[in-house]
Amino acid sequence: MKINHLTIIAKKEFRGLLNEKTILLAILLQLFIALFSSFLMVGLTSMYDPSSLSKYSHSRYSIGYVGNESQLLTNLKASPDFRVYEMDLSTAVAALGQRKLAAVIYVPDTRPDAQDPVKITLYSLQNDLQTAIVDVKLKEIFLKYEQELRNIRSDRLHEKVIELHIQKTSGGGDFFEFVYGLLIPLLVFMPAIIASALVIDLITEEYQHETLETLLSTPITFVEVVWGKVLACELIVPIQAGAWLLLLMLNGIAIKNAILILLQVLVSSLILILLATLTALHYRERTAAQFIFSTALVIVILFSLALPVNPLNLITRLAVGTAGMEQWLLLGGTMLVIFVLAYLTQWYAKRISKTHKTS
Amino acid sequence: MGTLTDIATIARWEVKKSFTMLGRDVLPFAIILFVLLVVVTAFAAQTGMHLQDGMYVVGVDDPQVADLLASDARFTVYSMDAPVLLKNQNAFDLIVVKGTVYSSATEKGKAAQKTLERDYSKYVNSIYNTENDLFAAYPLWIDTQSVKSELNFLATQSGQYISANPVRTAPVPEGEIKTIPTPSATLAISKEELRAGLVQSNAKNTQLSRYTETLAPSSPIGDFKTPSQLSPPLPFDSIILIFVFIFPLYFTSQFFMMSIMNERIERKGEILLSTPLRTSSIIIGKLLPYFFGMLAICTVLTFYIRASPLILLPLIPVIFFFLANALLIGMLSRSFKELSFISIFFSTVATCYLFFPSIFANVHVISLISPLTLIVLTIQGSAWTVTDYLYSTSLFWLTSAVLFYIAARNFKEERLFSEKKLFTRMREFLSEILSQKHPYVSLFLLSGFSIPFIFMAQMMCLVLFFNIPMPYSLVFLLLFAALIEEIAKSVGIYTMYARDPAFLTWKNLILGCAATAIGFLVGEKLLLFVTLAQISDSIFGSILFLSLGSLWLPLLLHFTCVAIVACFLKTWGKKGYAPGLVIAMVVHCLYNLYFILGWLL
Numbered sequence: 001m002k003i004n005h006l007t008i009i010a011k012k013e014f015r016g017l018l019n020e021k022t023i024l025l026a027i028l029l030q031l032f033i034a035l036f037s038s039f040l041m042v043g044l045t046s047m048y049d050p051s052s053l054s055k056y057s058h059s060r061y062s063i064g065y066v067g068n069e070s071q072l073l074t075n076l077k078a079s080p081d082f083r084v085y086e087m088d089l090s091t092a093v094a095a096l097g098q099r100k101l102a103a104v105i106y107v108p109d110t111r112p113d114a115q116d117p118v119k120i121t122l123y124s125l126q127n128d129l130q131t132a133i134v135d136v137k138l139k140e141i142f143l144k145y146e147q148e149l150r151n152i153r154s155d156r157l158h159e160k161v162i163e164l165h166i167q168k169t170s171g172g173g174d175f176f177e178f179v180y181g182l183l184i185p186l187l188v189f190m191p192a193i194i195a196s197a198l199v200i201d202l203i204t205e206e207y208q209h210e211t212l213e214t215l216l217s218t219p220i221t222f223v224e225v226v227w228g229k230v231l232a233c234e235l236i237v238p239i240q241a242g243a244w245l246l247l248l249m250l251n252g253i254a255i256k257n258a259i260l261i262l263l264q265v266l267v268s269s270l271i272l273i274l275l276a277t278l279t280a281l282h283y284r285e286r287t288a289a290q291f292i293f294s295t296a297l298v299i300v301i302l303f304s305l306a307l308p309v310n311p312l313n314l315i316t317r318l319a320v321g322t323a324g325m326e327q328w329l330l331l332g333g334t335m336l337v338i339f340v341l342a343y344l345t346q347w348y349a350k351r352i353s354k355t356h357k358t359s
Numbered sequence: 360m361g362t363l364t365d366i367a368t369i370a371r372w373e374v375k376k377s378f379t380m381l382g383r384d385v386l387p388f389a390i391i392l393f394v395l396l397v398v399v400t401a402f403a404a405q406t407g408m409h410l411q412d413g414m415y416v417v418g419v420d421d422p423q424v425a426d427l428l429a430s431d432a433r434f435t436v437y438s439m440d441a442p443v444l445l446k447n448q449n450a451f452d453l454i455v456v457k458g459t460v461y462s463s464a465t466e467k468g469k470a471a472q473k474t475l476e477r478d479y480s481k482y483v484n485s486i487y488n489t490e491n492d493l494f495a496a497y498p499l500w501i502d503t504q505s506v507k508s509e510l511n512f513l514a515t516q517s518g519q520y521i522s523a524n525p526v527r528t529a530p531v532p533e534g535e536i537k538t539i540p541t542p543s544a545t546l547a548i549s550k551e552e553l554r555a556g557l558v559q560s561n562a563k564n565t566q567l568s569r570y571t572e573t574l575a576p577s578s579p580i581g582d583f584k585t586p587s588q589l590s591p592p593l594p595f596d597s598i599i600l601i602f603v604f605i606f607p608l609y610f611t612s613q614f615f616m617m618s619i620m621n622e623r624i625e626r627k628g629e630i631l632l633s634t635p636l637r638t639s640s641i642i643i644g645k646l647l648p649y650f651f652g653m654l655a656i657c658t659v660l661t662f663y664i665r666a667s668p669l670i671l672l673p674l675i676p677v678i679f680f681f682l683a684n685a686l687l688i689g690m691l692s693r694s695f696k697e698l699s700f701i702s703i704f705f706s707t708v709a710t711c712y713l714f715f716p717s718i719f720a721n722v723h724v725i726s727l728i729s730p731l732t733l734i735v736l737t738i739q740g741s742a743w744t745v746t747d748y749l750y751s752t753s754l755f756w757l758t759s760a761v762l763f764y765i766a767a768r769n770f771k772e773e774r775l776f777s778e779k780k781l782f783t784r785m786r787e788f789l790s791e792i793l794s795q796k797h798p799y800v801s802l803f804l805l806s807g808f809s810i811p812f813i814f815m816a817q818m819m820c821l822v823l824f825f826n827i828p829m830p831y832s833l834v835f836l837l838l839f840a841a842l843i844e845e846i847a848k849s850v851g852i853y854t855m856y857a858r859d860p861a862f863l864t865w866k867n868l869i870l871g872c873a874a875t876a877i878g879f880l881v882g883e884k885l886l887l888f889v890t891l892a893q894i895s896d897s898i899f900g901s902i903l904f905l906s907l908g909s910l911w912l913p914l915l916l917h918f919t920c921v922a923i924v925a926c927f928l929k930t931w932g933k934k935g936y937a938p939g940l941v942i943a944m945v946v947h948c949l950y951n952l953y954f955i956l957g958w959l960l
Contacts, residue, residue: 017696020781025700029707035823036711062530085529090539096506100530104506108544117494119502121542122589126505135589142499142586149498156495159486162423164479165459166472176470177433181411197703201695208624208695286695287617288385291610295392299399305410306403308432313412320467322413322435 001227005220009228010235013202017236027240030190034244037183061134062100064092067107072120072145076105081137093123102134112152179253185315187248188261191240192269193297195233196276200289202229203280212356222353223346230277230345237269238262256321264318264327267334268311272297274341281348365636369644377614377648407432415471418444418454428455431478434471480587488557493550497557500546501584546583557585603664604734605713607656608678609706612685615649619689620698623775638770642763646682653678669737672748673730676755677713683762684709690766690775691784708819727751728818757811768792789854798862799874802851806875807882809847816843841947845940848875848917849924853936856928868925876917883913916950 017023063082065073066089076084087095092104104123110116122138124131150157203226206212215225245258255261276293283289304310309326311334317323412432419425420441429436437451444454452471453462460475462468487496546553622628631641654671657678661670684705692698713731727733730751736743768791769775777784793801820839824832852871855862863871920943927939 016694020694020697022696022700025704029700029704032704032711032823033707064529087529089541090536091532093506093539094532094534094536095530098532100532106542108542110544112498115494116545117498117500119500119542119544119546119583121502121504123504123506126507139586139589142501142589146497146499146586150496153492153495153498156492157490158492159490161483161486162421162427163458164424164455164475166476166479167460176466177411177414177474181414185410197699198696201699205695208621210625283385285380286698287614287621288380290613290699292385292388292392294610295389295396299392299395302396302403303399305408306399306406308406308409308412310409313409316411317413320414322416 001221001224005224006228006231008220009225010232013229013232023236026194027243030187030194030240030244033190034183034187037186061102061137063138064095064101064104065107066092066104068109070107071112071148072105072107072141075141075144079137079141082141096123096125099125103131103138105138112149118149180320181316184248184255184319185312187244188241188265188315189269189312191237191244192265192272194240195237195269196272196293196297197290198236199229199233199273199276200280200293201286202233203277204284204286204289207284208286216356222356223349226277226281226345226349230273233273234266234270238266241265255319257318257323260323260327261315261318264311264314264331267331267338270338271334271341272300274338274345275300277345278341278348281345281352362637362640365640366644366647369636369641370647373618373645374648377618415452415467415474416450417471417475418447418451420444420456421458424455424458427482428475428478431474433474484557484587488554493554497553497585499586501586501589502542503584503589504542548583553583556583602714603660604657604670604674605677605710605731607660608653608674608681609710611649611653611656612681612706613702615646615682616685616689616698616702618645619686620692620695623690626776628775629772632772632775639767642686642767642770646686650678650682653681664738667737670734673733673752676752676759677730679759680709680755681706683759683766686766687762687788690769691781691788693778693781693784697781712815712819728754730755754811754814757808758815761808761811765789765792786854786857789850790858793851793854793858798855798867799870802855802871802874803878803881805851806848806878807885809850810879810882810885813843813847837948837951838944841944841951842940845920845924845943845947848879848921849936849940849943851875852921852925853928856925857933860932863925863929868922868929872918872921872925875921876914879917880914916947920947 060081060083063076063084064087065076065084066087067073073084073086076082085092085101087104089104089106092101095101096104102124106121106123108119110118112118124135206215206225212222212225216222220228242258242262245255245261249255249258275296276289279293279296280289283292301312305312309330311330314323314327314330318327409432413435414433415435416437417428417434418437418439419428420439422438425436425438428434441456444451444456448454448461449463451463452465452468453460453475455461460472462472490496622631632638654675657671657674658668661668685702688698688701688705692701713729727747727750733743733747733751765788769788774784774787774791777787779787789805793805817840820836820843824835824839852863852868852875855871923943923946924936924939927935927942929935931938
């Protein structure tokens with residue numbers, strides 16, 4: 001195998017990618033997925049999380065209160081989020097229907113230390129965005145009231161609870177798990193998945209467009225063609241993954257061990273690419289190869305996620321700086337798998353090139 | 360009758376061809392992989408996903424607390440003595456000393472503390488659930504009742520708060536007041552049933568709900584909730600089911616795409632085209648097996664999850680949409696790489712478009728723009744009306760029809776086997792549906808039918824720019840909404856010009872622009888006003904669909920913008936297209952700003 005033959009093939013594939021501008025589409029796709037997933041996360045949580053929402057809305061919601069004096073009424077009146085009106089039930093619900101109130105609470109005369117629970121009724125508008133927000137704000141008040149009732153009834157509790165005192169923090173930390181535990185591994189591994197789908201296209205195309213014969217009439221051998229394509233696909237992985245990491249860092253997301261992350265991605269993506277190569281060499285037809293490979297890909301990803309230490313988890317650990325010795329063990333393990341797969345690919349490609357010569 | 364026989368013949372060929380291809384050696388592998396998939400899924404379900412293991416480092420002085428924390432794999436727990444912990448506090452994200460939690464001041468520390476809080480409340484609940492006196496542990500129960508808003512549809516559903524400045528005195532409702540019976544003070548459900556419900560909802564915490572911790576799963580005991588269960592309902596199970604439905608559709612449409620692509624490789628489809636069959640018969644014939652295949656898969660899935668067959672109704676337009684796009688992508692792309700990327704890109708965008716609104720299924724009416732919301736509703740057992748159906752599927756029916764028409768007109772030798780660039784090919788495809796004889800009618804229809812596509816593109820922009828902080832998101836939305844509209848409006852004129860530069864005389868230019876502007880206005884009015892009035896109520900909507908107000912102003916705007924691009928084209932040729940677009944976009948934005956913010960007043 002000659003190195004410059006490999007680079008010739010790799011260069012040819014790069015030129016093709018640049019010519020068709022498909023790589024642009026691929027990058028756009030990843031950007032889209034990233035933006036969309038963060039939209040889902042940030043948008044949704046900020047919609048439901050009152051602490052992050054309060055930054056935007058300073059409005060006080062009008063609440064109808066029906067029933068006698070209670071600790072709940074005191075809590076509601078003390079809250080800066082609500083303006084409480086004591087009303088009778090029918091009037092209050094009618095006002096709610098005309099959106100003059102945001103919610104109506106009915107509180108019965110159950111004593112705080114009674115045997116039965118205090119059952120309150122909460123009337124709110126159906127299918128309404130504002131209701132969702134008001135519910136979240138009311139929840140805090142209700143939780144406080146629940147704790148007060150629980151304290152009154154505490155002598156009736158028998159099970160012992162380990163006591164932990166957790167101080168209130170000043171907000172923040174909401175999206176940490178999402179960014180480091182999902183977005184970063186996803187973004188960094190997406191180029192690997194794209195590269196493996198690409199290698200199938202590159203190989204099957206030579207067969208289906210019948211360009212292989214022309215290629216093999218040059219001094220380049222079939223084995224070199226295969227490895228050249230693998231090389232081209234492997235090279236675009238760190239470029240894209242590195243660009244993602246850089247982009248995230250520019251966005252103010254501190255990522256530790258960026259070089260080690262790239263190393264891990266580089267190595268584990270080779271597993272996917274080699275698997276894809278073997279599939280493509282076997283079927284030599286795009287539909288079948290892509291179908292079988294994408295099913296296999298789901299299995300491989302699901303299986304590795306089920307293992308306690310897996311490449312995706314390792315990316316998370318590296319990015320937050322809690323990875324230890326296990327990263328080198330994992331690297332060794334993936335290398336072992338790669339050697340087996342590389343040997344298989346070499347053997348298979350050689351066998352195929354023999355049949356080419358005889359035919 | 361002849362056409363039907365033709366279609367049947369083509370369909371039979373298609374089935375035969377794909378089966379011989381599949382039968383060879385894909386099927387055995389596929390079966391093995393399927394079995395493996397089931398095994399791996401079961402394995403993963405048992406061990407859980409280990410994506411976030413060991414994110415946080417925690418130091419604890421009490422072995423009991425250490426056990427409690429170690430049950431969450433996200434924590435790496437170290438047990439040490441209190442003085443040692445306090446001395447090395449910086450090495451940990453959290454330390455627990457004598458029952459008090461101290462977190463480091465970093466984002467990571469705060470995130471660790473939030474995780475701990477959730478774990479702790481789950482632990483406390485699990486203890487309280489076993490409490491003999493359940494009502495001492497859970498003394499407060501909330502019965503949630505929803506009230507239908509009596510105000511008109513638009514105002515109530517847009518999520519705005521109607522009442523003017525809040526007043527000191529209690530609000531007084533207008534009109535007659537219906538008497539509401541006083542709710543009973545006792546729960547209608549026995550204590551043990553409540554306990555079972557609590558245990559169930561506490562156990563519902565899977566790895567998935569980690570991301571949705573603030574969105575509690577719906578309570579299994581009807582409308583009765585404890586305060587911690589009081590959260591807007593998120594139909595999480597249903598959303599997973601949606602993916603179960605969409606992925607098979609995606610895969611099957613891939614086969615269709617490849618079948619079209621294969622006809623084009625090495626001019627294999629030439630034989631088919633040389634037969635006296637009509638192109639529409641060929642397309643329908645090739646498409647039918649995949650359509651019935653998709654429908655069959657969906658039916659099987661529906662029966663498997665024991666859902667109502669009503670689910671299939673909203674799925675049919677989605678199937679058509681996937682097939683229409685697959686057909687066009689298969690006809691457009693030049694190489695496998697291009698096919699892969701365009702199809703992945705398309706399916707991601709389409710899935711997002713389908714998926715995103717359905718999240719709000721129980722919260723907001725905007726969710727109805729996705730047919731999937733109807734599926735979520737059906738699975739939940741809520742009813743939907745014919746109007747709902749039309750509202751959520753009309754865009755899909757329309758866009759599929761337009762795409763099928765474009766594909767049918769272009770399904771011929773010179774288009775299928777050409778090796779030109781992607782954008783040139785797209786232009787040629789468009790050029791085919793623009794009639795030479797009746798250019799103005801074509802332009803009118805083209806810009807009218809571009810509306811659903813524009814709407815879909817703008818909806819996606821809304822989703823994307825939501826990430827950016829508030830003032831910028833509005834600016835971007837403003838710019839991109841205008842740009843998308845201008846591209847759509849000018850593409851007809853551009854195609855005409857590219858086909859025959861001599862076409863663009865001054866008279867033709869003005870008439871063409873007028874036809875485009877009127878077509879656009881009519882399409883906009885028809886579609887947006889009928890189906891999408893609800894969204895146009897919010898501030899984002901007012902940017903997107905501002906031009907709904909009066910008639911002559913938007914018409915003038917459309918005409919001016921297209922005319923700008925056309926003049927640029929006439930003067931500088933194709934090079935003038937991009938600058939012309941930019942100027943038109945700026946004009947459009949200024950117009951929008953004038954109306955939204957009154958800047959120029």
